[in-house]
Ligand SMILES: Nc1ncnc2c1ncn2[C@@H]1O[C@H](COP(=O)(O)OP(=O)(O)OP(=O)(O)O)[C@@H](O)[C@H]1O
């Protein structure tokens with residue numbers, strides 16, 4: 099019997115007012131895989147993430163996370179579910195009045211009974227993991243955009259959630275840091291069986307980490323490709339997909 | 349061997365006189381707290397992790413809290429990998445040093461220097477505003493009239509209902525309160541004089557100023573503060589656009605024009621409220637009118653409205669300056685708005701004092 103998918107999306111459609119962002123998006127994400135969402139700017143990738151975690155209402159379709167349908171879940175189930183996912187927002191979304199350590203500590207404090215020094219040690223370990231060990235005491239206003247991204251990842255990973263959503267983790271990072279981050283994501287996925295859903299534009303990143311991907315398209319208002327990114331690069335016949343992987347203007 | 353059975357399903361045992369700590373079971377967030385009481389333990393040189401089924405980063409951190417350098421014995425590949433990765437991460441994030449000691453004298457000095465810097469920046473701002481005004485007077489095309497109109501609407505017309513309501517209530521309150529002592533001398537008929545003069549000369553402009561500071565000064569500071577925090581103001585400057593002419597001047601003009609109108613409305617509403625109370629006390633409109641005509645002069649009204657215009661200019665200036673000098677971070681905009689309201693109200697009361705002396709000397 100096949101294992102139940104971590105995420106199951108069936109015929110998702112989202113509209114803002116009269117404008118359809120995407121429709122009929124259907125896919126499964128399996129446990130432990132790194133699933134990449136691709137597509138041009140403004141095609142609805144961030145919106146798809148928010149839809150999956152229940153922040154944007156669905157116009158049609160159903161979505162299950164870790165076996166639970168979030169739209170239908172009661173308060174209690176929903177809270178339990180949210181505790182088991184981590185999200186890194188495209189803009190970082192760090193709490194501006196707290197230092198980076200306090201930002202990472204917040205979910206740890208809320209959801210575990212660890213004593214304070216242990217919490218801050220765990221927070222420091224998470225920041226060290228993304229290379230922010232020396233900036234742990236700074237406020238979000240005092241760090242760069244790329245550092246904010248990494249701090250957002252550290253906060254998303256604070257509780258070792260089995261499912262992590264990352265919205266453009268490597269945008270704004272230099273190639274070396276970005277490659278380091280890719281390596282970290284792959285290591286965590288392979289060693290702990292964490293499932294990643296990653297939105298990214300970085301071609302190298304996609305090929306380095308992506309087990310499977312889907313590509314959204316603005317004109318098509320939905321999915322135009324699904325599969326292993328390396329295979330898509332070689333085999334796809336769709337003009338937009340080909341242009342994307344060859345970095346051509348469509 | 350000190351056995352230490354533990355909660356869910358993690359266990360710790362010391363071997364070799366405490367040098368080796370054997371851990372087994374599942375080391376995760378739920379069970380990791382068990383490890384904490386043992387940390388740090390300098391005697392431990394190795395962890396026997398052969399029995400560990402799984403570990404998450406909380407478990408790894410608390411294990412390493414006991415002995416950061418201890419070697420790992422046994423254990424599966426993923427478990428070792430998680431612990432080693434955490435060890436590296438912790439080494440990259442040294443614990444924060446102690447906070448710097450507190451020196452009362454140097455902090456007084458720093459506060460003083462900061463105040464002086466603020467004052468200098470305020471003078472800079474004033475100078476820039478004046479120079480820009482002169483430039484705009486020479487070339488009126490520089491002023492963005494559409495912005496002036498938009499601000500006139502926001503600052504002026506939209507404040508009308510609030511101003512009328514406040515003015516009316518103040519008129520009612522003043523009339524009632526002053527009628528009590530005046531009645532003792534049978535001088536109730538002079539209530540209109542008292543209320544009229546206080547409104548026209550003082551309360552109308554002052555209360556309109558408070559309304560402006562609360563509604564508009566804070567809004568200016570928040571708008572410009574948000575633009576500053578988002579580096580929009582820097583972007584304007586880099587495009588070669590005069591930020592003062594584009595952002596500050598229209599607001600100053602709008603506030604300076606609106607304030608006399610607001611003060612006038614405040615006066616009229618106040619007089620209406622007072623008249624209503626007088627009629628309930630048995631004094632007809634004609635009596636009130638004749639008192640007002642006899643005692644109020646155009647000088648009272650014009651002096652008050654002139655003051656109002658000055659208040660408007662100063663409140664808008666303080667609001668804009670608070671916004672443009674906003675710092676970074678999420679509190680910056682809120683701080684700027686607070687500074688605008690507090691600064692605006694203090695400034696108009698202080699100015700009112702100056703005007704009082706001035707008018708007295710000039711016999712106005
Ligand atoms: N709250 C909203 N209200 C109305 N429209 C929205 C809202 N959020 C997003 N949109 C629209 O939905 C579309 C998709 O937005 P989304 O943020 O998902 O794009 P994206 O694929 O993440 O783009 P990028 O790669 O630039 O981050 C855009 O056209 C955007 O204008």
Ligand SMILES: [Mg+2]
Pocket residue numbers: 143144145188265
């Ligand atoms: Mg996006």
